[in-house]
Amino acid sequence: MSAPVEIYEGAIDKGLEGVVACTTGISSIVDATLCFRGYTIEDIAAKSTFEEVIYLLWNDKLPNKDELKQFRKELLAEMTLAPDLVKHLQGLPTQNVHPMAWLRTAVSSLALWDQDSQKLDVENQRRIGKRLVAKMGPLVALFERTRKGQPFVPANPEKSIAWNFLHMLFGKEPDADIVHIFDVCLILHADHELNCSAFSARVTASSLSDIYSDITSAIGTLKGPLHGGANEQVMLMLKKIGSVDAAKKWIENALANKEKVMGFGHRVYKNGDPRAKILRKMSEEITKKIGEPHWYQMSAMIDDTVQREKGLLPNVDFYSATVYYSMGIPTDLFTPIFAVSRVSGWLAHVFEQYGNNRIYRPRGKWVGKQGLKYP
Numbered sequence: 001m002s003a004p005v006e007i008y009e010g011a012i013d014k015g016l017e018g019v020v021a022c023t024t025g026i027s028s029i030v031d032a033t034l035c036f037r038g039y040t041i042e043d044i045a046a047k048s049t050f051e052e053v054i055y056l057l058w059n060d061k062l063p064n065k066d067e068l069k070q071f072r073k074e075l076l077a078e079m080t081l082a083p084d085l086v087k088h089l090q091g092l093p094t095q096n097v098h099p100m101a102w103l104r105t106a107v108s109s110l111a112l113w114d115q116d117s118q119k120l121d122v123e124n125q126r127r128i129g130k131r132l133v134a135k136m137g138p139l140v141a142l143f144e145r146t147r148k149g150q151p152f153v154p155a156n157p158e159k160s161i162a163w164n165f166l167h168m169l170f171g172k173e174p175d176a177d178i179v180h181i182f183d184v185c186l187i188l189h190a191d192h193e194l195n196c197s198a199f200s201a202r203v204t205a206s207s208l209s210d211i212y213s214d215i216t217s218a219i220g221t222l223k224g225p226l227h228g229g230a231n232e233q234v235m236l237m238l239k240k241i242g243s244v245d246a247a248k249k250w251i252e253n254a255l256a257n258k259e260k261v262m263g264f265g266h267r268v269y270k271n272g273d274p275r276a277k278i279l280r281k282m283s284e285e286i287t288k289k290i291g292e293p294h295w296y297q298m299s300a301m302i303d304d305t306v307q308r309e310k311g312l313l314p315n316v317d318f319y320s321a322t323v324y325y326s327m328g329i330p331t332d333l334f335t336p337i338f339a340v341s342r343v344s345g346w347l348a349h350v351f352e353q354y355g356n357n358r359i360y361r362p363r364g365k366w367v368g369k370q371g372l373k374y375p
Contacts, residue, residue, distance in 0.1 A: 022202065022353075029269070032269060034192070039062075040274075045188060051068070053186075054075070057190060078135060079138055081155075089106055089109065089142055089143075099333055107132070107212065108212060110212060114131070125211060125351055125354065133161075145168075153167065153168040160183065162179050162183035163179050166182060181323065184278070185279075188316065188320075194349075197346065198345060201353075202349050203217070206358065211350060214346070219339055222335065223335065228338050231316075232332060233262040235334070237263075238295060238321070247302060255310065262317070263319075276314040283323050286322075286323055287322060287326050295322040324337065
């Protein structure tokens with residue numbers, strides 16, 4: 001007789017919705033409140049910088065003046081890309097290539113330029129973490145410059161991550177107001193509890209794989225359009241609509257035909273995404289600044305109509321689309337920019353996983369055949 005098949009009778013929830021997979025002290029979502037280490041996202045976005053938020057996520061406390069100065073110095077010193085690394089990455093295909101696929105390969109390649117890439121002691125974890133956070137922006141900028149046939153712009157370690165990304169992307173001194181807005185965007189996207197990519201990073205880390213593998217796993221997860229690509233789809237939707245006058249009729253038809261409107265609803269937030277409220281104001285400011293307020297006006301009309309007719313609220317992707325587009329950033333770079341920010345949160349989760357580890361090994365509920373005999 002064949003051995004009986006074990007039927008696992010534990011809880012099963014599609015997509016693990018509502019399943020608690022681990023304990024964490026990094027970020028929390030309660031109703032419509034997002035907190036980083038106990039501080040609300042509204043408070044942090046109004047008063048902090050991205051570099052300070054990274055320190056907070058990694059150390060479970062805000063830095064004092066000297067700690068922030070030292071951390072920032074060590075972090076920004078890692079932005080430089082070695083000439084032979086740049087040459088290697090410039091040799092990768094860029095035409096008709098998904099930017100996230102290129103970024104995934106580039107981050108994996110960084111390990112080959114790191115002799116201590118396999119070490120998991122705490123000191124090395126933090127060193128690699130700083131290296132990855134600092135280099136993510138330059139890597140995305142390098143991709144864009146390479147595919148346009150433009151020379152690589154070196155980093156300036158005296159300037160912030162936000163300033164450097166915009167300078168390296170466009171090759172010119174960025175506007176101070178735009179730098180501030182972009183810095184706030186990096187803060188808003190830095191972490192978001194146990195999202196899909198953070199969970200994949202933790203799963204890879206739980207096997208005690210190296211940090212470069214952990215972050216490469218997260219990038220591969222973020223690449224999926226159900227996770228990281230929604231803001232790109234929002235901008236494509238707005239471009240298709242074309243004008244404020246056309247927006248009212250478009251959204252009425254879309255709702256009547258039960259079509260999906262990109263950038264609305266969230267698996268966790270049922271009473272609104274607090275980041276969307278911050279981004280709505282930023283969208284209004286930046287579209288007015290560049291002389292193209294219609295992008296915000298279209299978005300606001302769609303937002304107000306969907307809320308009124310369907311009771312659905314926008315998520316972080318809805319207004320971040322017009323904010324990034326107004327900066328002149330190509331739409332297919334929206335998700336890589338997400339990674340420029342979220343790598344800080346991924347690393348916080350990786351550090352937390354290493355510090356209290358047990359390999360992830362869930363069960364699958366058997367729904368297949370039983371008792372078959374091989375002829």
